Amino acid sequence: MEYLPLFFDLKNRPVLLVGGGDVALRKARLLTRAGALIHLIAPEVCEEVKMLVEQKGGQIELGKYRKSLLQGRVLVVAATDNQSLNESISFDARSANVPVNVVDSPALCTFIFPAIVDRSPIVVGISSAGKAPVLARNLRARLETLIPQGYADLGALVGRFRQQVKQKFSTVDGRRLFWEKILSGPVAEKVFAEQQDEAEQLLRSAIEAAEDKSPMGxxxxxxxxxxxxxxxxxxxxxxxxxxxxxxxxxxxxxxxxxxxxxxxxxxxxxxxxxxxxxxxxxxxxxxxxxxxxxxxxxxxxxxxxxxxxxxxxxxxxxxxxxxxxxxxxxxTAASACSSYSGIPLTHRDYAQSVRFVTGQLKSRQAELDFSDLLATNETLVFYMGLHTLPDISAGLMGAGRSASTPVAIVSRGTCKDQRVLTGTLSTISDLQESAQLPAPSIIIVGEVVKLHSELTWFGEVHQEANHALEQVQQLSA
Structure with a gap:
């Protein structure tokens, strides 16, 4: 998170706005909606900006920016097309510890304006940290359609009765549970249907009937x-x-x-x-x-x-x-990791059933019954088996499973850094020793692993690991 989202109380607070054109007009509209008292300075000021600022109790000064104007201001907005002037305003404001916004210049700002969905008292701010303002505005447009205007009335209704509910319930949890029930029930529906009087009566009745007790969670x-x-x-x-x-x-x-x-x-x-x-x-x-x-x-x-x-x-x-x-x-990991790695757990040409097996038993001394895991038309998926991979491979082969049975390890499946390592029962332990894929991982054993290279869209590591293993074997020889 590059910026901490905050909501600034500007009611009757002095704000400096530098600039008198269209950009300054947009910022003046936003600042006056928040109740700010604007002191605007610019050599020239368009009539619409002048009327807006003066109507809202602000002051217009024709002239050049000077550092002394920062004294007593709670924030400053630079809305000029003069880069040198904007840089000076930013430097002066930072030196004076006054929050500053320079329009369209994030590097010169200590705060930025979000795209806003206004359902006062409910307000939603959307920011791209100055990197993609058009995207932020697009998201705002989508949220505008998802948040009905009725939320403004609902927020106002809750605000009027908040103190009564606070007096009724002695605990924060009690108040929260009460409001959650109200906001998802008939009171909210009455507000959205523009039946304000009925909504208020329902809320009054709910407060009177409520009991201040700690329910079981x-x-x-x-x-x-x-x-x-x-x-x-x-x-x-x-x-x-x-x-x-x-x-x-x-x-x-x-x-x-x-x-x-x-x-x-x-x-x-x-x-x-x-x-x-x-x-x-x-x-x-x-x-x-x-x-x-x-x-x-x-x-x-x-x-x-x-x-x-x-x-x-x-x-x-x-x-x-x-x-x-x-x-x-x-x-579950078996389903998701196999899907993301292009390995179907069942396939009518290869496997008609699938079995989930834990590689970590409650008792470390317990052993798997490998003789029960030999069906060639069944896919085996081992959870938590990475640290016992050599034992799993040896156990299956010792019980009679073919050494050439395909095996895949899916490490950190479905995540951006997912990696897949393929081999056989006889080679997978050495391949993993070379590749060192991290946990969490699952191990898939069965003929369906053959489909990995054909169906996967994630990057593969088995070729790299095979190459590394060949180098190790050559050095050992």
């Missing part, structure tokens, strides 16, 4: 998918943006975490091999604790919560404590 077990934020479900995104607390694990990408509600408490509870930030029992306790405080808790898990995600264990703990919960399925 709820836990949402949300599948975050394999990494690409565009693979989130609508329901997942909605709950993430409503949550008071978010517990997320190591497999959830930063891009997905960034979509959570901005003021939510984000708690990292990630677990990687032999590196547990918090035990599973500790995670369960946190879920219960926050829910019993009346909070909405999102447990954000990579992939799907019920496929090697220990979601069932967490729900058992919640159920035992009487905590209500919902489960939001996510796209």
């Amino acid at each position: 709820e836990v949402y077990l949300v599948g975050a998918g394999p990494g690409d934020p565009e693979l989130l479900t609508f329901k997942a995104l909605r709950l993430m943006q409503q949550a008071d607390v978010v517990l997320y694990d190591a497999l959830v990408s930063p891009e997905v975490v960034d979509l959570c509600r901005r003021d939510a408490d984000l708690i990292y509870v990630g677990k990687r091999r032999d590196q547990h930030t918090l035990s599973q029992e500790g995670i369960n306790e946190l879920l219960v604790k926050h829910a019993k405080q009346g909070k909405r808790v999102v447990r954000l898990k990579g992939g799907d919560p019920f496929i090697f995600g220990r979601g069932g264990e967490e729900l058992q703990a919640l159920s035992e404590q009487g905590v209500p919960f919902q489960v939001v399925p996510g796209i």
